[in-house]
Amino acid sequence: MIIQDITLRNFRNYREMTLLPHEGVNLFFGANGSGKTNLLEAIHYCALGKSHRITGDQSAVRMGEQFGVCEITVMTGGVRRKITIRLVPNDLNKKTILIDGKRIQRFSDMMGCLQCVIFSPEDLGLIKEGPSLRRRYLDMMISQVNRGxxxxxxxxxxxxxxxxxxxxxLRVNGGTGKNLLPDFEQAMAGPAAAIVAGRSKIVELLSDLGAETYRNISGLDREEFRVSYHSSLREAENPEEAFLAQMAESREDDIRTGVTSVGPHRDDLNLSLNKKNMKVFASQGQIRTAALSLKLAQMKVLRQVGGETPVLLLDDVMSELDKNRRRRLVSEISDYQTFITCTDESDLELDGDYRVYRVSAEDGTADIEETNAGESIPLAEPAEPDFS
Ligand SMILES: Nc1ncnc2c1ncn2[C@@H]1O[C@H](COP(=O)(O)OP(=O)(O)OP(=O)(O)O)[C@@H](O)[C@H]1O
Ligand SMILES: [Mg+2]
Structure with a gap:
């Protein structure tokens, strides 16, 4: 899929902006706080109906304005679609999503219209932090290609x-209502089995593609990156029955603690480098390479499963990559419509088809200006270390 145009109105520090991006790599450079991430966030809104930032909807409308709009025209398999998100400040319930001008009632109706994969600095948490980010990563990926x-x-x-x-x-008041638990568990069993089936299938693909991408970016055969799925239901012959049995078994403990202790909401991805847990053993560079590999593998998985190539959003990806890794990264992304941000134009050496834009915000309003296209930009040599 290809984004043909992006229009922002009163979105974050944009007042009124229309961009006709290139089908290949689009590089946005500009000073800190100029509006680069805001642009990627707007694309994310049109793909998934929400921000990739935690602060999301409350602060997305330009300060002092009554509403904000992000609008994207996307071409998918010969079909052109317009996705519009209208936001009202400080009101999570007043978000309106329109596809081709028609209001949709459920998020699930917009899934798949525009697929995107985003890498932002917070994604290092995929390796460094707890399992909830990894589950979110899986859930967002699968939801984009599987509405069920x-x-x-x-x-x-x-x-x-x-x-x-x-x-x-029950923990606080005791007794009453305990007999309702099996009904809730029964209602959760089918969805639990569907979630585990979806995750198992995707992680199988992700495992090989993640390892291959890690090798491509690092250029090292000796570092073996592996991804595997950890779930209490993964091995079960009948996951629905297994779920109900696990629920029944943990019921008394769950009443004591007041939370559900087993189920897909406790699943995780195991990420290892040379068979060692990355969270414990990996270096900063290895962590960055692994997080990036997971995102690029996600592009390949979505293309394989959904038949469409998503749009790739890379926010501030260059900062800790050495010259060779940057170069290898460029060849990994050359097949995709990519929106990539950095603070300096010289951060990235691009080949082939691409477009470069300067993002600035002199008076607090973001402005995007196309600077050049098609010429190779020399990569800056790393500065000499200063030992003084
Ligand atoms: N609702 C809003 N109204 C007006 N301006 C906003 C709003 N929300 C954020 N901003 C402004 O947007 C700017 C941040 O933009 P963004 O995060 O896109 O910067 P960036 O170019 O990605 O910077 P960096 O290189 O530091 O990552 C800040 O100056 C912030 O004040
Ligand atoms: Mg940014």
């Missing part, structure tokens, strides 16, 4: 919330 999965996820989450609310109540 997205629906199962929502059903499971809603069942889990109800079960947890009841558990908390």
């Amino acid at each position: 999965y997205f629906i199962a996820l929502q059903q499971y989450r809603s069942g889990l919330e109800q079960r947890n609310a009841l558990l908390r109540n």
Whole structure:
């Protein structure tokens, strides 16, 4: 899929902006705070209906304005679609999503219209932090190509919330309502099995593609990156029955603690380098390479499973990569419509088809100006270390 145009109105530090991006690599450079990440965030909004930032909807509308709009025209398999997101400040419930001018009622109706994969500095947390980020990574990836999965996820989450609310109540007040637990568990069992099936299938693909991408970027055969899926239901012949059995078994403990202790909401991805847990043993550079490999592998998985090539968003990816890794990264992304940000134009040496834009915000309003296209930009030599 190819983004043909992007229009922003009162979105973050943009007032009114239309961009007709290149089909290949689009490089955006500019000073800190100029609006580079904001642009990628707008694309993410149109793909998934929400920000990739934690602060999301509350602060997305330009300060002092009554509404904000992100609009993208995307071409997918010969079909042109317009995706519009209208936001109202400080009101999470007043977000309107339109596809070709028609308002949609559910997020699931927009899934797949525009698929994107984003890498931002926070994604280093995929390796360094706890399992919730890794589950989110899997869930976002699968939801983009499998609407049934997205629906199962929502059903499971809603069942889990109800079960947890009841558990908390039982812990505090005791007795009443305990007999309702099996009903909630029954409603969660089907979605739980669908989630585990979706995750198992994707991680199988991800494992090989992640390892291959890691090798391509690092250029090292001696570093073997592996991804595997950890779930209490993964080995089960009948995951629905296994889920119900695990729920029944943990019920008394769950009442004591007030939370549901087993199920897909406790799944994880194991990430290892040369068979060692990356979180414990990996260096900073290895962590960055692994996080980036997971995102680039996600591009390949989505293309393989969904038949469409998503749009790639790379935010501030260059900062810790050495010259060779940057060069290898460029060859990894050359097949994709990519939006890549950096602070200096010379951070990246591009070949082939690409376009370069300067992002500035002199008076607090972001402005994007195309600077050049098609010429190779020399890569800056790393500065001599200063030992003084
Ligand atoms: N709702 C808003 N209204 C107006 N300006 C906003 C709003 N939200 C964020 N901004 C401004 O947007 C700017 C941040 O933009 P962005 O995060 O895109 O910067 P960046 O170019 O990615 O910078 P860096 O290189 O530091 O990552 C800040 O100056 C911030 O004040
Ligand atoms: Mg930024």
